[in-house]
Amino acid sequence: MVGFSGLGMDMGTLSRLSSAKTRSISPENFTGEKGRGGMAAEGTGAIHARELGRGWKISPSIDMEPGELRTLADIEGPGAIQQMWMVTNSQKWRSLILRIYWDGQEHPSVEVPLGDFFANGWGIYAHVSSLAVCVNPGRAFNCYWEMPFRERARITLENRDGEPCTVYYQFNYTLTEVPEDCAYFHAQFRRTNPLPYGEVYTILDGVQGRGHYVGTYMAWGVNNNGWWGEGEIKFYMDGDGEFPTICGTGTEDYFCGGYNFDPGSIDPRKPGGYTEYTTPYAGLPQIIRPDGLYNAQQRFGLYRWHIPDPIRFETDLQVTIQALGWRIEKNRRYLPLQDDIASVAYWYQTLPTAPFPALGSRDALDVI
Template identity: 45%
Template sequence: MLEKMNTFTNLLTRRISGERRAINAENPTGEKGKGGISASELGPCRKGNPCILDITPGATVTLADFSGCGLIDHIWFTLLDPICFQPHTLSGTILRIYWDQECTPSVEAPIGDFFCCGFDQNCIVNSAPIAVNPNRSFNCYFPMPFRKHFRITIQNCTNETIPRLFYQIDFRLLSTLPEDTVYFHAKWNQRLKNTANLGEDYTILSLPKADGHYVGTYLAVTSYEPYCWCEGELKFYIDGDLEYPTICGTGTEDYFGGAWAFGIPHNGHAVETTFSSLYTGFPYFSHPNVNQTISNRGLYRFHLPDPIMFNHMIRVTIQQIGKHDGHLFERIDDITSVAYWYQTHE
């Protein structure tokens, strides 16, 4: 049902049910006929309240608190102006989304990592569910259904005040949702080099009791050792898998839609090359030299055409394996990830 609701054919060639609403600083409640009421120097309804001002360190701001039934189909953010961009804003601003009065958020991640921009670095992302456009325009198109209520918050976990936050949550009010509707989730995780053991796989997601489908991975890797960094395989342990997974990939760059360490031959050397496409991407690389001692890489894979279904459990891991002179070796790097999935609501 949700797939049909989000295909262009059904959206544009059939009568669309529901009622369109939007929540932003100009209409923070999303009420009908209540947008743009605040006045500016130009008068009422003339860009009087376009953003939230001065989010102080430690403060949590509620962006949306809405009761009803429907589907969020677009979320947009931008923070600050380019001339006053502050370090750690993207990693230290935490996005949380709660469905149907739940106490624990179904979505919890730094805003940068959620939008595939790790390392506090903005990069262009041209995927189907996540788009990051000039300049620091963060867009999410994952469909997010809710039966009774949704609440979206932002917390400033940096030491600096966020002077401006612009946002808009676009959603459709519906009379009901199908009984088999599943809810959107996203979870951030991180393991630093000094807390890892050689040969220990990194866990991207572990759900011991859940029913749904896995739809995406964002991975940010800081490599501290030279030579090839991307021989590690991603593994999906599904519905009772213990020692061995049902799905085991062939290498990190392979899973993220590339090959041969994303290297394009140039003057006798392979030059790692970034790219961004609908479902796979390598949008950020801090150094052009594959043998740099320390470098940062951001990658994404969205399983929209190929969701990974699970009936009662799933565990997603990745190895940390490198290669030099034709030989594999275990390595330890900093890894940060965001897992995206849908599951039934308890």
């Protein structure tokens, strides 16, 4: 239905006409109404346009006070959000909580700290160049996950920080009929710090309904010396018991890397060490290396999008990953790790959305 329904286009259907209507919400048009953009008489840019007047970038952004919860978009459907762009002057991205509600549901289908949603979980800018998420200089968050809805879409942002912040945003969407077989976009954040010894980290659990899993982002803080990425990711679906249907072979393997993300491990002619990469479907865009004085742990940001290979489920889904390294001894043994691990799971499913686990307090989410 791509191109015919108006939900989205690709290069092969870009020339096809559609009856879908294109709309956009930003601080210059809070409701996205036709012919009502750039009408503001006051806003964050008014002082700069004082000699130019209305229509000259009067309201490019919003200011949010500490503790404020703001509805950024409230759209009557049917339609689909096609692109989201957001920038903020704050880098306390774990204190800015993005939520999205579909079709009047009480519980959000998306509840994720702002940076983690855009594959930047550590409060430090990392360039990301992928099909689903792009993060561009300086600190510009872009999302291209297609998000169809039938009755209503509501997007909110909460400022949990103790300081005010300025937020720029633009949500591009279409108003069009939504095919019956389109599911609803979901994203859920989790964090365990530290992971108890011998326990497996849960990326996603409690999903009920039919759908498909489309992506993982992880902010992984390593609390030990040595290699940390031996753990296997596992997908339990549709009534699986002790053993999953899908079992990976290692953390770097799941994120489409290999051999410790280290080109020098197999080719001594290449520089050794962890190497950043960002590709359409997978990447290690962020490596925060200790400076020998204050930065005690290595920290990594990784993403894997299942766009050409979605993991489909009929009734239920659970996703886990092992935190596993090596013990330093002659006859090597695995070492269960006690790391600071946060994740975002991205998936589509039918409604209703089951309530998510409690997000945790501002302090519990803080990057320490």
